Amino acid sequence: MALDRLIERIVATQNPTVAGLDPKLDYLPSYLKEEAFARHGKNLAGAAAAILTYNKALVDALCDIVPAVKPQLAYYEMYGVEGVRTFYETVAYAKEKGMFVIADGKRNDIGTTMEAYATAHLGEVEVEGEMFTPFGSDALTVNGYLGSDGVKPLLNVCEKLDKGIFVLVKTSNPSSGELQDEHIGDRTVYEVMGSMCEEWGKALPGKYGYSGVGAVVGATYPEQLAELRKKLPHTFFLVPGYGAQGGGAKDVAGAFDARGLGAIVNSSRGILCAWKKENCDERDFTGAARREAIRMRDDIVSVSGKASL
Amino acid sequence: MALDRLIERIVATQNPTVAGLDPKLDYLPSYLKEEAFARHGKNLAGAAAAILTYNKALVDALCDIVPAVKPQLAYYEMYGVEGVRTFYETVAYAKEKGMFVIADGKRNDIGTTMEAYATAHLGEVEVEGEMFTPFGSDALTVNGYLGSDGVKPLLNVCEKLDKGIFVLVKTSNPSSGELQDEHIGDRTVYEVMGSMCEEWGKALPGKYGYSGVGAVVGATYPEQLAELRKKLPHTFFLVPGYGAQGGGAKDVAGAFDARGLGAIVNSSRGILCAWKKENCDERDFTGAARREAIRMRDDIVSVSGKASL
Incomplete structure (x- = not known):
């Protein structure tokens, strides 16, 4: 199952973190934008080209030390069809460089429509007898x-093509409790959703105890994170909310099991905008991203411990 | 508010229905596919081109009698970047022909990421001081x-650009009850979500009593639909589940108010595949779609009554 591949990469890099590729044009160094606008014009195509160059440079800077990237589809759709092309190219490039790619689309629908999303993002589609990705x-x-x-x-699709999913359980935002913390009988909505993940995951058992059905649980709710780790022993966590949203290493400690596994912690803005925070030469944006990724890795590993299979 | 524009078109056409544009390659007449594959190759570009021709022909056949179309993003993403381009072109073409376009993406995220989705699908994005859609x-x-x-x-974004949203409340699928029918205190999850719609809608009041925040409520749960119509007096309903999913006209009767307003009922496969069901010449697929759209309109109006402002 696909999350086995993720877990193996986490162990190989000794780094349970994922770099969120949520690029806004404001995050990009100006020289990069100027080059792209000169070639493509000051339009959606120019913006999308600048973002692709930026993403590729970040993947190059991170691929030997960070196991995974998580491009957020909203930021690509925002630049129209050309933006979506940049998403496609980013996924392909990160995979080529050996990274595990989590498409953050929070997709949802039913039956054949959900099959279409599965095909779109994880699968293959048939056109006149030939398969395309x-x-x-x-x-x-x-x-x-x-x-x-x-x-x-x-x-x-996950079973056939060795892929995985992460279901929203307890999200990192301040108002996540409006629905998710409400009680259904003696359980909260997020606990109900979490136990559905355990149930769905039975169809995709993994080699290392975690199924192909993971859960999104925010770093901003450390108690719930630790509680869910205990209640959902086969469910791997994708943990947003570290850094810019306020979560720290101690907040995510409870997400990990005794082997240093069980979770991957995301940082988006922290890594993407490291060059702004460092106030370094903008041409060193990849160096700044790498330094921040290493700092974050060391910070998280200080609570998760060494990862072993 | 944008749902006012939808309501005005419903009254102008005397038709509270929406045509779901959820194109699978299987639904297309073969001559149309052959033409597109001859021009573009048997690949994603060929598939996307065939679907665009099909969609435009359907819009031409329906735009004077059906107020709105609802393209489902999953079916476009399934054909990759070229599929997403067909989505873009379909939206533009339907708007040019005067139809109200509901992007069925069921998007969700938080803060700046949700802003990015709002920008992507309803708004405008700035690139170097110029705005693009x-x-x-x-x-x-x-x-x-x-x-x-x-x-x-x-x-x-809705307020600034006169747009609207539809929030999933009680969906049409068999397992929708797993979470949505569970009780939080004395209310179900879908009732809690419904009352959040009423609350959010206060920011977008409409001229005809319905806010810019609508709700998705399935035709397959007629009792809940009628119950929610009473409890959510300012929330306009988008009603899937008619036809292929099993809902009939009597099932949606409770979605309408005394003015024949309050809901728009979707049909996707029923209209898209009408030529297959009729077993007519495939080149008459638009004629069959129009005949089915008229049949559906008359069926729904038999329960909703005349629509008036």
């Missing part, structure tokens, strides 16, 4: 509000 | 599992 990520984030009909169509 | 639909479907942080970023 529309986007080809290794894993996809999913919103489970629609229930099993919205998740089961993914499981076939 | 990435996809430019009139409304977007949204999943509210993340709470207010996932919905509020849309409201600004």
